[in-house]
Amino acid sequence: MSISSRFAVGIHILTLLEVNKDEVNSSEFIAASVNTNPVVIRKIMGMLKKAELVYVRPGVAGAELARKLDEITLLDVYKAVEAVPENELFSVHGNPNPQCTVGRNIQAAVLPIFAGAQAVMEKALAHVTIEDIVQSIEEQDKQIE
Amino acid sequence: MSISSRFAVGIHILTLLEVNKDEVNSSEFIAASVNTNPVVIRKIMGMLKKAELVYVRPGVAGAELARKLDEITLLDVYKAVEAVPENELFSVHGNPNPQCTVGRNIQAAVLPIFAGAQAVMEKALAHVTIEDIVQSIEEQDKQIE
DNA sequence: TAAGTTGTAATAAAATTGGTTACATGTAGT
DNA sequence: ACTACATGTAACCAATTTTATTACAACTTA
Numbered sequence: 001m002s003i004s005s006r007f008a009v010g011i012h013i014l015t016l017l018e019v020n021k022d023e024v025n026s027s028e029f030i031a032a033s034v035n036t037n038p039v040v041i042r043k044i045m046g047m048l049k050k051a052e053l054v055y056v057r058p059g060v061a062g063a064e065l066a067r068k069l070d071e072i073t074l075l076d077v078y079k080a081v082e083a084v085p086e087n088e089l090f091s092v093h094g095n096p097n098p099q100c101t102v103g104r105n106i107q108a109a110v111l112p113i114f115a116g117a118q119a120v121m122e123k124a125l126a127h128v129t130i131e132d133i134v135q136s137i138e139e140q141d142k143q144i145e
Numbered sequence: 146m147s148i149s150s151r152f153a154v155g156i157h158i159l160t161l162l163e164v165n166k167d168e169v170n171s172s173e174f175i176a177a178s179v180n181t182n183p184v185v186i187r188k189i190m191g192m193l194k195k196a197e198l199v200y201v202r203p204g205v206a207g208a209e210l211a212r213k214l215d216e217i218t219l220l221d222v223y224k225a226v227e228a229v230p231e232n233e234l235f236s237v238h239g240n241p242n243p244q245c246t247v248g249r250n251i252q253a254a255v256l257p258i259f260a261g262a263q264a265v266m267e268k269a270l271a272h273v274t275i276e277d278i279v280q281s282i283e284e285q286d287k288q289i290e
Numbered sequence: 291t292a293a294g295t296t297g298t299a300a301t302a303a304a305a306t307t308g309g310t311t312a313c314a315t316g317t318a319g320t
Numbered sequence: 321a322c323t324a325c326a327t328g329t330a331a332c333c334a335a336t337t338t339t340a341t342t343a344c345a346a347c348t349t350a
Binding site for chain 1: 146148149150152154157161164165177178179181219230233234237240242246248254255261268269270273278281282285286
Binding site: 001004006057061 | 338
């Protein structure tokens with residue numbers, strides 16, 4: 001299956017917090033930009049908060065980034081929103097038959113390869129920061145008239 | 146979410162076809178090695194067949210590899226079993242608000258990054274063949290006593 | 291105290307996964 | 321031709337995940 005869109009929404013939220021930092025970013029406002037329900041935003045915001053990427057307080061409207069723009073990578077967001085369960089991008093069938101040569105060795109054969117593929121993917125995400133996204137968005141927006 | 150274990154099972158099947166090539170590899174036999182239902186195997190086998198990775202005929206017991214060992218990459222298997230829908234490893238929320246700077250540019254900002262991350266991951270899979278898996282399995286098995 | 295916000299539980303509909311039964315279709319051997 | 325057995329599929333199911341939604345408790349500020 002695809003990786004949850006929570007990841008893309010998380011990036012959207014953090015980017016918005018920067019671009020719109022002079023206004024009050026309530027969950028309702030953010031939800032209007034993402035085009036979803038405010039509760040969805042609050043849930044994702046809770047995950048971002050737990051990962052110490054944003055600063056939010058119960059009762060008080062608006063959220064802010066908890067780190068500098070270039071200190072939040074997409075990998076941070078990816079992990080924060082649990083885009084993938086338990087660090088397992090690939091799932092492996094459990095309990096193959098230990099009486100079969102292939103069955104008793106397939107997991108050990110396949111796991112390091114999956115780990116490697118996952119690692120290069122995550123590294124690609126780690127090279128991009130929210131600052132890059134903000135820049136990209138502002139540049140693109142200039143070209144729209 | 147995680148990538149379907151169909152991928153791992155597909156690798157298991159192809160590896161088994163080689164390691165056990167002197168016997169008849171019926172769906173029932175393969176299912177016993179994978180430890181699942183024969184119908185699950187036949188469904189995945191159908192996908193591998195469609196991708197021309199295996200040779201199977203209705204009515205006749207046993208399947209065989211349709212290519213040489215080193216001409217089947219894990220990426221071939223990954224695509225054959227549709228481990229990920231429509232080539233979209235990452236999903237992006239639809240319809241963000243076009244009246245918001247972030248909303249109207251987030252997709253364009255994020256898509257190339259997702260495509261890049263997906264590409265490096267797939268490249269890692271493309272570098273490994275079923276031959277590598279077979280070797281790895283036979284080497285590991287020697288060390289078990 | 292009142293108004294508005296966040297945090298969270300409960301629920302729901304849709305989609306996907308892995309499994310299972312049932313059976314039609316196809317092949318080979320007698 | 322008949323039998324035995326295998327593959328190919330359709331239909332269905334339970335479990336899980338995703339996204340959306342309602343409801344409401346807890347909290348903050350004016």
